[in-house]
Structure formats: C-alpha cells, structure tokens
Amino acid sequence: MNQKPKVIVSAPVPPDLREQLAERCEIVEVPTGQNPAEVLGADARATIEGMVCTVRTKVDQALLDALPALKVSSNFAVGFDNVDLAAATQRKVLICNTPGVLDGAVADVTIGLMLCLSRNLVAGDAFVRSGAWTKGAFPLTRDIRGKTLGLLGMGRIGRVVARAAQAFDMKVIYHNRREDPQAEGLATYVERDELFKSSDVLSMHIPLSAETRHSIGKRELSLMKPTAYLINTARGPVIDEAALIDALRAGTIAGAGLDVMEQEPLPADSPLCALPNVVLQAHVGSATHETRRAMIDLAVANLMDALSGKTPQAMVNPEVWQARA
Numbered sequence: 001m002n003q004k005p006k007v008i009v010s011a012p013v014p015p016d017l018r019e020q021l022a023e024r025c026e027i028v029e030v031p032t033g034q035n036p037a038e039v040l041g042a043d044a045r046a047t048i049e050g051m052v053c054t055v056r057t058k059v060d061q062a063l064l065d066a067l068p069a070l071k072v073s074s075n076f077a078v079g080f081d082n083v084d085l086a087a088a089t090q091r092k093v094l095i096c097n098t099p100g101v102l103d104g105a106v107a108d109v110t111i112g113l114m115l116c117l118s119r120n121l122v123a124g125d126a127f128v129r130s131g132a133w134t135k136g137a138f139p140l141t142r143d144i145r146g147k148t149l150g151l152l153g154m155g156r157i158g159r160v161v162a163r164a165a166q167a168f169d170m171k172v173i174y175h176n177r178r179e180d181p182q183a184e185g186l187a188t189y190v191e192r193d194e195l196f197k198s199s200d201v202l203s204m205h206i207p208l209s210a211e212t213r214h215s216i217g218k219r220e221l222s223l224m225k226p227t228a229y230l231i232n233t234a235r236g237p238v239i240d241e242a243a244l245i246d247a248l249r250a251g252t253i254a255g256a257g258l259d260v261m262e263q264e265p266l267p268a269d270s271p272l273c274a275l276p277n278v279v280l281q282a283h284v285g286s287a288t289h290e291t292r293r294a295m296i297d298l299a300v301a302n303l304m305d306a307l308s309g310k311t312p313q314a315m316v317n318p319e320v321w322q323a324r325a
C-alpha cells in the first residue's frame with residue numbers, strides 16, 4: 001500500500017474537512033501563523049509534500065529550503081504576497097489560492113466602508129449612544145448617489161463592486177494595467193492619473209507585489225479631490241501609509257476606509273486610530289462563516305487534488321503543474 005503523503009495543516013480546517021483530508025494524507029499540525037521550520041524538526045520536515053496555510057506563513061526561500069520534498073503549498077487566501085513566487089516556481093513548488101469564492105464578501109465590506117464614510121455612520125452611532133443627540137442634530141453628510149466610484153484594479157472583486165455600485169446610481173470608472181473587456185457595461189476605463197482626479201470614492205482592488213507596494217503615495221493622493229474618500233480592502237502596503245496619514249491630517253482627501261494596513265494587527269497607538277476621518281476594520285473582507293468555509297474547502301481541495309495528480313481548481317503558478325504533466 002502506498003504511504004499517504006505528509007501535509008502540514010497551518011490553517012483553521014474544520015473537523016469534517018480535516019477527516020476527509022486525513023483519509024488521503026498524514027496531517028502534521030503547525031499552529032496557524034507559526035513557522036513550520038521552527039515548529040518541526042528536520043526529520044519531520046524532510047518528507048512533507050504539501051501544506052495548507054494562511055497568509056501569515058511566509059513561504060520564502062528559507063521555508064522552501066526547510067521543506068525539501070514540498071510539492072504544493074495551498075494558500076487559505078486569494079492573495080499570495082506571503083509567497084516568494086519566483087523561488088517557489090524555480091523549485092517546482094505549486095502554489096494554489098482561493099479566487100472567486102470571496103468576491104462578494106470583500107465587495108460588501110468595500111460598499112459598507114463607502115457608506116460609513118459618506119454618511120458618517122460610525123460617528124453617528126457614537127453620537128446617539130453618548131446622548132449628544134439630545135443637545136442637537138447630527139451634522140449633514142454626503143450622498144454617494146450620482147457620484148463617481150473609481151476602481152484601481154478590475155479583477156473579480158472590482159467587477160462585483162462595480163455591479164453593486166450600479167444599485168447606487170454611481171458612475172464607475174477604473175484603471176487596470178490594460179482595458180478589460182469583462183468590464184464593458186460596468187465601468188469605463190480611464191488613465192491612472194485621471195482615476196485619482198475624477199473619483200469621489202476611490203477603491204483599491206490590486207494585489208500586493210514589488211510593483212504595487214507603496215504605489216499610492218503623496219503624488220497620487222495630491223491628485224485626489226479634497227472631498228474624496230479612499231477605500232482599501234486589498235493589502236495595506238499598496239498605499240504609503242505615512243503619506244496617507246499626512247493627506248488625512250491636511251485635508252488633501254476627506255477620509256479613508258481601511259480594512260487592511262501596513263502593520264496588522266494595527267496597534268491602538270497607530271496615528272490612524274486617532275484620525276476622526278478614518279473608518280477601520282480588522283482585515284475582515286472575507287471573514288464571514290460562509291465565505292471562510294468556501295475558502296477552506298477550496299484550499300484543501302487544491303491541496304488534495306495536487307497531491308493526487310488531479311489539476312487543482314486554482315493555481316497561481318500553473319506552469320509548475322504543466323511541467324509535471
């Protein structure tokens with residue numbers, strides 16, 4: 001009888017799914033976010049063929065060196081900025097992720113942040129609770145209806161946000177590396193600077209990479225309208241946070257809604273926490289019971305498929321798979 005392949009589980013896999021995985025693989029537990037190279041001894045690591053992990057696991061050169069038999073690493077996330085993709089591809093380690101199943105949940109948080117900012121809903125809650133309402137009316141806010149929503153990045157999530165914005169009668173514009181035929185009828189392509197200049201609400205839907213890190217800085221922020229809001233549900237480091245804090249303090253832009261930051265978890269002494277024109281969330285774009293279940297189902301299916309020779313549904317570096325065939 002063939003031995004079951006050994007896999008690291010370093011993600012919240014629910015018991016029923018864990019049972020299915022255990023029928024096909026030998027599970028080696030690594031607490032979520034801990035480095036398998038530090039948790040496991042060299043003997044245990046030597047025969048690991050697969051891994052399912054969160055973005056808190058850095059799949060870098062050092063970890064790849066520590067897992068010499070690794071064939072597949074399956075991210076419990078759509079983002080894969082935790083992975084040194086060039087190193088993984090060079091070592092023929094297949095990287096999988098969870099696109100598609102979280103688009104609606106992330107889009108919902110994007111729209112939620114937009115409404116919180118434009119209608120000042122978070123401050124409104126505090127206003128009522130504190131009794132301030134008994135002393136006077138809450139200040140007027142701003143409509144989003146008829147305004148322009150700009151999307152930087154027009155992938156799956158951007159398209160769901162664009163569709164949702166139609167229900168608010170918003171004009172949607174976008175900028176991508178190239179014009180996207182799938183955006184036709186949903187949003188109008190504009191040049192990058194035009195996106196910053198024309199948006200009343202500007203939302204980030206780009207992945208984090210060497211190219212996009214700090215790609216929104218002082219220059220981009222200075223192009224924006226002083227009445228505009230910036231929303232980030234993608235990855236914190238795509239924005240130069242120091243420049244954003246300066247812009248928020250100076251009133252270069254009206255406010256920001258951030259589900260992601262440069263440092264996560266965000267410490268309470270971050271200047272962001274002291275800014276009244278910011279709405280913060282704890283990186284919860286995909287954090288619903290339904291969506292997280294769909295994500296872990298897909299992440300584990302990707303892992304089991306890759307180890308059993310079946311083409312996984314979602315591969316980040318499919319060239320590794322093709323080269324194996």
Ligand SMILES: O=CC(=O)O
Binds near residue numbers: 076077078079102286
């Ligand atoms: O941030 C969440 C993800 O990348 O899935």
